[in-house]
Amino acid sequence: MPQNNFPNLNNDNNEIALVEGDSSYSYAEVNQSIDKFATGLLNGREDLQEERVAFFIPASLDYVTTMHGVWRAGGIAVPLNVASAVAELEHYLSCASVTSMIANGEYQESLAELCAEMNIELMSVADVMAEAPGPLPEVLPERRAMMLFTSGTTNKPKGVVSTHKTIRAQITTLIEAWSWTDQDAIPLFLPLHHIHGIINILSCGLWAGATVHLFAKFDIPKITAEVVAGTYNVFMAVPTIYVKLIQYFDTLDAGEVSKICDGFRPMRLNISGSAACPVKLFNQWKELTGQVLLERYGMTEIGMGLSNPYDGERRAGHVGQPLPGVEAQLFDEDHNPITEENTPGEIRIKGDNVFLEYWANEKATTESFHDGWFCTGDVAVIDDGYYRIMGRSSIDIIKSGGYKLSALEIEGTLLTHEDIAECAVIGVEDETWGESVMAFIGLKPGASMEYADLKGWCDGKMSSYKIPKAIKIVEALPRNAMGKVTKPDLKNLV
Ligand code: MCA
Numbered sequence: 001m002p003q004n005n006f007p008n009l010n011n012d013n014n015e016i017a018l019v020e021g022d023s024s025y026s027y028a029e030v031n032q033s034i035d036k037f038a039t040g041l042l043n044g045r046e047d048l049q050e051e052r053v054a055f056f057i058p059a060s061l062d063y064v065t066t067m068h069g070v071w072r073a074g075g076i077a078v079p080l081n082v083a084s085a086v087a088e089l090e091h092y093l094s095c096a097s098v099t100s101m102i103a104n105g106e107y108q109e110s111l112a113e114l115c116a117e118m119n120i121e122l123m124s125v126a127d128v129m130a131e132a133p134g135p136l137p138e139v140l141p142e143r144r145a146m147m148l149f150t151s152g153t154t155n156k157p158k159g160v161v162s163t164h165k166t167i168r169a170q171i172t173t174l175i176e177a178w179s180w181t182d183q184d185a186i187p188l189f190l191p192l193h194h195i196h197g198i199i200n201i202l203s204c205g206l207w208a209g210a211t212v213h214l215f216a217k218f219d220i221p222k223i224t225a226e227v228v229a230g231t232y233n234v235f236m237a238v239p240t241i242y243v244k245l246i247q248y249f250d251t252l253d254a255g256e257v258s259k260i261c262d263g264f265r266p267m268r269l270n271i272s273g274s275a276a277c278p279v280k281l282f283n284q285w286k287e288l289t290g291q292v293l294l295e296r297y298g299m300t301e302i303g304m305g306l307s308n309p310y311d312g313e314r315r316a317g318h319v320g321q322p323l324p325g326v327e328a329q330l331f332d333e334d335h336n337p338i339t340e341e342n343t344p345g346e347i348r349i350k351g352d353n354v355f356l357e358y359w360a361n362e363k364a365t366t367e368s369f370h371d372g373w374f375c376t377g378d379v380a381v382i383d384d385g386y387y388r389i390m391g392r393s394s395i396d397i398i399k400s401g402g403y404k405l406s407a408l409e410i411e412g413t414l415l416t417h418e419d420i421a422e423c424a425v426i427g428v429e430d431e432t433w434g435e436s437v438m439a440f441i442g443l444k445p446g447a448s449m450e451y452a453d454l455k456g457w458c459d460g461k462m463s464s465y466k467i468p469k470a471i472k473i474v475e476a477l478p479r480n481a482m483g484k485v486t487k488p489d490l491k492n493l494v
């Protein structure tokens with residue numbers, strides 16, 4: 001029996017696990033579907049032996065079937081962002097040496113050429129499904145289970161590998177800390193190639209025996225209608241979603257707004273994370289809905305690390321304390337632990353929740369640990385017992401609407417434009433996105449550039465949320481004596 005088996009996906013439980021549009025699926029049905037998929041994927045083999053199976057599927061029964069099917073068959077699940085530009089996928093697929101790709105309908109069509117070129121077998125969920133469940137391998141907890149891509153301070157995203165044990169630890173800490181039960185109902189509209197959607201919402205929901213309502217995207221009218229109907233008692237989102245909800249309220253009349261707010265009011269929990277929740281937003285949400293947002297801090301490599309308490313003071317602008325089973329410590333630049341309050345240091349994390357490795361990148365893996373601690377690159381202080389995030393140690397990481405973006409990756413693509421001689425990308429403060437991408441561009445002699453043209457050029461070359469929201473044409477980028485671009489100086493040119 002695979003060790004990753006979720007308690008409620010193990011039996012003939014007839015409670016509703018997933019709601020997708022007008023359809024709903026019980027735990028028993030989901031379980032059956034997963035077993036048939038895993039059997040079909042094995043296709044007579046005993047164990048996938050950590051083969052990498054990628055999938056390009058929006059939130060749906062098929063997504064859950066594929067993710068768990070790969071796990072039960074002994075493979076490594078590689079969920080991809082369905083909003084990615086196809087041009088970006090080649091890196092993920094070659095980095096992970098993916099052997100099979102699962103995608104349906106129009107998604108399958110968009111991938112056919114790339115998969116053929118890369119010799120990757122492309123199948124739909126229906127293609128894979130066996131008629132009946134067959135024998136499945138025993139998958140030990142230490143085995144690799146999932147690879148998620150994360151942008152870093154290097155050019156191309158790295159594959160973050162977690163084991164079944166890692167995933168279990170990332171889930172169970174949240175089940176305990178946030179008091180999940182089988183009575184919970186939660187909407188899932190976040191993308192399913194990141195921890196926030198995969199672990200905090202989908203996996204915790206399924207572990208607890210709750211009902212997860214799936215949306216292919218953040219569809220405000222549909223989701224708020226369900227909020228009004230009292231469908232959910234838990235809501236989790238990135239700060240941008242709360243901003244967008246408040247912006248949406250501005251388009252409605254007062255009666256409609258108060259109905260939606262009255263739908264949020266009785267929920268047992270509203271959570272914000274993936275990026276800093278501004279104090280102003282925390283207060284606005286409280287005023288509108290009575291909900292005191294629970295802010296927490298996490299990272300692809302660690303799942304969740306710090307959280308405000310479920311019972312107890314949830315402090316605005318702070319991310320709380322270490323979660324159960326997670327060890328956290330601040331360190332100075334000389335690797336000495338910081339013991340005084342209000343002294344900034346890098347957050348380092350230990351625990352079963354921490355990932356195994358960056359795929360096929362021993363150097364990056366080794367460099368990201370020190371004395372057994374995972375070094376997050378985030379700087380924080382402890383302020384009266386609560387961690388407060390101060391920022392990141394690298395200016396090259398941008399957090400836009402909850403997505404972590406690499407300035408270097410965006411610059412790398414912009415530099416392939418025939419009129420661009422040099423460029424530098426930074427994140428600038430933005431009320432909706434937290435940070436938004438801005439590019440400073442030096443043009444080749446005689447060239448000119450309009451923003452709209454550059455945006456059009458970027459289409460298809462990078463995911464749309466990475467495309468700069470603004471550009472500034474400069475004579476020359478500011479550089480230090482060594483010739484390195486001094487990015488902090490660019491902030492003054494915004
Ligand atoms: C969409 N757009 C964006 C972003 N999202 N621009 C910048 N940053 C973004 N994040 C742009 C599109 O390119 C498009 O531009 C326009 O907005 C409308 O796109 P649409 O897809 O309709 O927007 P939306 O549905 O309103 O999306 C906003 C969103 C989405 C729902 C907030 O960005 C989102 O799901 N963010 C969450 C990502 C996430 O789950 N992060 C967690 C990873 P144009 O019109 O010009 O084409 S972090 C994590 O997992 C760690 C462990 C943690 O701590 O949680």
Ligand code: AMP
Nearest residue numbers: 273274275276296297298299300389404
């Ligand atoms: P990702 O690697 O995409 O999972 O993003 C992880 C990063 O998001 C962390 O390293 C932090 O920089 C940021 N982050 C997550 N949660 C918070 C939060 N509550 N406040 C500030 N930053 C956050």
